[in-house]
Amino acid sequence: MSTLFLEALGPTAVGLVLAVAFWAPTRHSTSPAPATARVGAVVVSLGLVGVALVARLLAGPLALLLDLPVALNLWWSENRFAWPLWIGLVGVALVALPVRRRETGGSADLTPRSLLSFTRARWFLAPAIVLAAVLGLTVAAGAASRPDAETGRHMLYWVPLGPDGAMGTTIYGWYYSVPCLVLLATLIALVVTGLALIARPSLSSDRARDVADRTARSRDTIAVATGALALHLSAVLDSLAGTASMRGRFDTSEGSVSTWTTFAALGPTLSVAAFVAATVCFTAWFVVIASAVRDGRRHRRRAENVAVPAPRVDTGTA
Amino acid sequence: MIVSLSGSSPPTEQIRDQIRGLIASHRLAADDRLPSVRQLAKDLGVAPGTVAKAYKALEAEGCLVTRTGGGTRVSRHATTTPRDVLTAARRLAETGVATGTDLDEAIGILRAIWPAD
Numbered sequence: 181m182s183t184l185f186l187e188a189l190g191p192t193a194v195g196l197v198l199a200v201a202f203w204a205p206t207r208h209s210t211s212p213a214p215a216t217a218r219v220g221a222v223v224v225s226l227g228l229v230g231v232a233l234v235a236r237l238l239a240g241p242l243a244l245l246l247d248l249p250v251a252l253n254l255w256w257s258e259n260r261f262a263w264p265l266w267i268g269l270v271g272v273a274l275v276a277l278p279v280r281r282r283e284t285g286g287s288a289d290l291t292p293r294s295l296l297s298f299t300r301a302r303w304f305l306a307p308a309i310v311l312a313a314v315l316g317l318t319v320a321a322g323a324a325s326r327p328d329a330e331t332g333r334h335m336l337y338w339v340p341l342g343p344d345g346a347m348g349t350t351i352y353g354w355y356y357s358v359p360c361l362v363l364l365a366t367l368i369a370l371v372v373t374g375l376a377l378i379a380r381p382s383l384s385s386d387r388a389r390d391v392a393d394r395t396a397r398s399r400d401t402i403a404v405a406t407g408a409l410a411l412h413l414s415a416v417l418d419s420l421a422g423t424a425s426m427r428g429r430f431d432t433s434e435g436s437v438s439t440w441t442t443f444a445a446l447g448p449t450l451s452v453a454a455f456v457a458a459t460v461c462f463t464a465w466f467v468v469i470a471s472a473v474r475d476g477r478r479h480r481r482r483a484e485n486v487a488v489p490a491p492r493v494d495t496g497t498a
Numbered sequence: 499m500i501v502s503l504s505g506s507s508p509p510t511e512q513i514r515d516q517i518r519g520l521i522a523s524h525r526l527a528a529d530d531r532l533p534s535v536r537q538l539a540k541d542l543g544v545a546p547g548t549v550a551k552a553y554k555a556l557e558a559e560g561c562l563v564t565r566t567g568g569g570t571r572v573s574r575h576a577t578t579t580p581r582d583v584l585t586a587a588r589r590l591a592e593t594g595v596a597t598g599t600d601l602d603e604a605i606g607i608l609r610a611i612w613p614a615d
Contacts, residue, residue, distance in 0.1 A: 287502040288541030290520070292533040292569065382541035 184241035191414075191455060192233055195462025199470045218472035221400040224274045225468040228404065231267055232411060232461070261356050261415050264461075265363035268408020269370060276374025276401040289383050295375040298394040299402065306460065307406040313457075314364070314413050318357045321420060325353025337423055339441055347428040347439070352419045360412065371405045396475065403464045410461035417454035421447050499525055501542065509544050513552035521561055521577050527584035528574040532562065535570075 238248065239256060259266075291297075325334040326348075337351035378397050384390040424447035428439045501516045503509050520526045532538070535553060539546040553570055556562040561576040594604045 286504075286543065287500050288533070288538055290499040290501055290517070290526070290532060290538075292531050293537060 181241055188236040188240040191458035192462045194459045196466050198463045199466030218396060218475060221275050222469050222472045224271050225465045228267055228271050229462065229465050235263065261352065261360050261412060262363055264408050264411035264415060265360060265367055268367055268405055271404040272370050272374055272401055275404050276378060293379045295372060295379050297379045298398040303399060303402045307402060307409055310406065310409045310413050314409065317416050321352040322354045322357050325351050339439060341428065341430060341439060349423055349426045351423045352416050367405055371401060374401045400468050403468050407461040407464035410457045414454045414457035414461065417450050417457055421450035421454060424450060503542055509548050510551045513549060514555050517556055518561055521572055524579040526572050527579040527581040528572055528577050529581045530572045532570045
């Protein structure tokens with residue numbers, strides 16, 4: 181039971197520590213975004229962390245402790261790969277899409293603005309790696325999947341046991357992955373739209389503050405999407421670890437024979453990779469919160485420094 | 499690099515004159531990219547045709563070059579300021595402002611580190 185709790189809560193704890201210890205105190209090169217601009221992102225990230233945590237607990241240790249309704253278990257078994265992408269879609273929509281109208285006219289900055297104007301190339305590294313891993317595993321698992329004889333759904337993985345038999349289990353086949361690929365494409369489209377809508381309006385008269393605000397919103401959008409992608413990857417890896425763990429034993433005239441999947445040796449690696457992917461997810465979401473708190477503090481400190489009046493020099497001529 | 503519309507002269511002329519001025523004063527370097535006609539028109543609150551006319555006039559003067567898919571850029575023949583130098587200078591100015599280093603100090607530092615002939 182303690183192992184199940186560790187698997188469910190471990191990535192959250194490690195993600196929190198990583199976000200606070202290694203990310204929040206650094207990156208002081210840009211101007212801080214005003215705290216008010218980040219409240220929405222903090223609320224969304226806290227919501228995502230909360231939902232993900234509850235889902236992982238319900239699917240893990242609490243499933244053994246509580247008598248959960250059968251309908252919930254069925255829903256979970258059908259949607260266990262897709263729900264991270266659904267909550268990612270909601271999160272990105274809430275963080276990126278509120279478009280603030282600007283008053284136009286009079287003056288304009290001569291710097292071109294595109295959807296990448298308020299982003300950094302390094303922010304796309306983690307999502308690109310996670311996306312490549314998701315697509316690679318999706319294709320590999322889909323190709324290995326076979327249709328269910330009754331439903332025709334590509335969700336089974338068979339290991340042949342000689343000429344007459346075979347043993348099988350479920351796998352992340354096309355039945356599960358095609359809807360997830362559609363959600364994945366929608367998530368990417370939403371991120372691109374969000375970044376374009378953040379960049380498109382004209383800059384306000386307080387240029388530095390506006391640039392800082394838009395940079396923070398772009399970063400939050402990418403971080404929220406990265407978290408959702410990583411949580412989806414974690415679910416896929418966890419499922420493949422389960423598939424890899426299938427073992428079979430049957431008796432022959434020459435004694436007992438054990439058999440397993442062709443990728444059984446990868447089982448522990450897949451489990452660890454699932455833990456790491458979940459950690460990446462929670463780190464990304466906690467980074468949004470940690471950076472917002474840090475920016476809020478820096479912004480307040482700057483405001484206080486500006487508010488302190490300069491000492492008056494008495495010339496004594498009055 | 500701000501373009502502002504004021505006064506009674508036509509907006510096309512104001513945009514053209516100000517961009518020309520920014521190139522002449524080395525605030526726009528060779529190959530610097532300008533915003534799209536649509537973006538600049540929207541930001542200034544004028545019709546896209548107004549900005550397009552200004553860009554066309556500057557192209558005719560040899561100040562700007564428009565390439566398909568490459569946007570509108572400052573012509574290499576219009577200025578001798580290398581883009582890399584101006585980009586580095588802008589970054590130095592931003593860092594100076596962020597760290598509280600004033601212009602004279604920054605010039606002093608540049609003089610100190612500039613390689614001797």
